[in-house]
Amino acid sequence: MDKAISKKGEGSDTPKSKLDIFYKVDIVVIGAGQAGLSAAYYLKKEGIEPGKGFVVLDDEIGAGGAWQLRWNSLTLSNVNGINDLPGMGFSEAVNKDDKELQANVALPQYYEKYEKTFELPVIRPIRVQEVTEKNGRFLIKTNDVQFSARGIINATGTWKNPHCPKYPGWEKFKGRQLHTGHYINAEEFVGKHVIIVGGGISAVRLLREIS
Numbered sequence: 001m002d003k004a005i006s007k008k009g010e011g012s013d014t015p016k017s018k019l020d021i022f023y024k025v026d027i028v029v030i031g032a033g034q035a036g037l038s039a040a041y042y043l044k045k046e047g048i049e050p051g052k053g054f055v056v057l058d059d060e061i062g063a064g065g066a067w068q069l070r071w072n073s074l075t076l077s078n079v080n081g082i083n084d085l086p087g088m089g090f091s092e093a094v095n096k097d098d099k100e101l102q103a104n105v106a107l108p109q110y111y112e113k114y115e116k117t118f119e120l121p122v123i124r125p126i127r128v129q130e131v132t133e134k135n136g137r138f139l140i141k142t143n144d145v146q147f148s149a150r151g152i153i154n155a156t157g158t159w160k161n162p163h164c165p166k167y168p169g170w171e172k173f174k175g176r177q178l179h180t181g182h183y184i185n186a187e188e189f190v191g192k193h194v195i196i197v198g199g200g201i202s203a204v205r206l207l208r209e210i211s
Contacts, residue, residue, distance in 0.1 A: 022148040029153045032058035033065025036155035040120045050121040058124040064108030066159035074103045
């Protein structure tokens with residue numbers, strides 16, 4: 001990556017921190033889940049150089065995207081399908097016949113092998129805090145190093161920003177309220193009355209498991 005911008009100025013003798021220097025790349029991909037890794041694969045396939053040409057920023061400590069956060073009872077026997085990443089099938093990295101293998105273990109294994117096989121420039125853990133546009137470029141501020149890019153691919157997903165509708169009276173309910181993204185296992189609901197709001201596939205699966 002090329003050093004692009006310094007708030008202190010190139011001629012200054014003042015030591016520069018990571019917050020002072022912006023590194024110039026063509027494309028910054030934000031997120032290293034399925035969308036982010038797929039985007040990175042095609043960027044490299046188009047001849048854009050990893051590192052100088054593009055980087056992938058991920059705020060997790062390891063590969064796997066949001067799959068790392070799925071509940072333990074979600075295994076290869078009951079997961080609602082797994083989409084292959086471009087260029088490498090899921091079965092090339094994980095034993096699909098192991099039906100008891102947890103999804104939050106299998107998918108990180110797959111994504112990690114994918115990143116290494118295609119030598120994708122994933123930087124982690126790093127959290128993007130702000131994106132601004134200036135003089136035809138995007139300035140990406142993070143909790144670590146900063147970047148200046150001609151383009152951005154937002155592949156952050158929604159898992160860490162769940163939508164919980166505020167139904168009338170919700171604030172008066174004294175029991176626990178949680179989103180699917182915070183669910184761990186059914187044991188925590190033993191002996192309790194539970195209402196599941198929603199009729200999607202996650203709701204149906206949790207209804208069966210908890211009941």
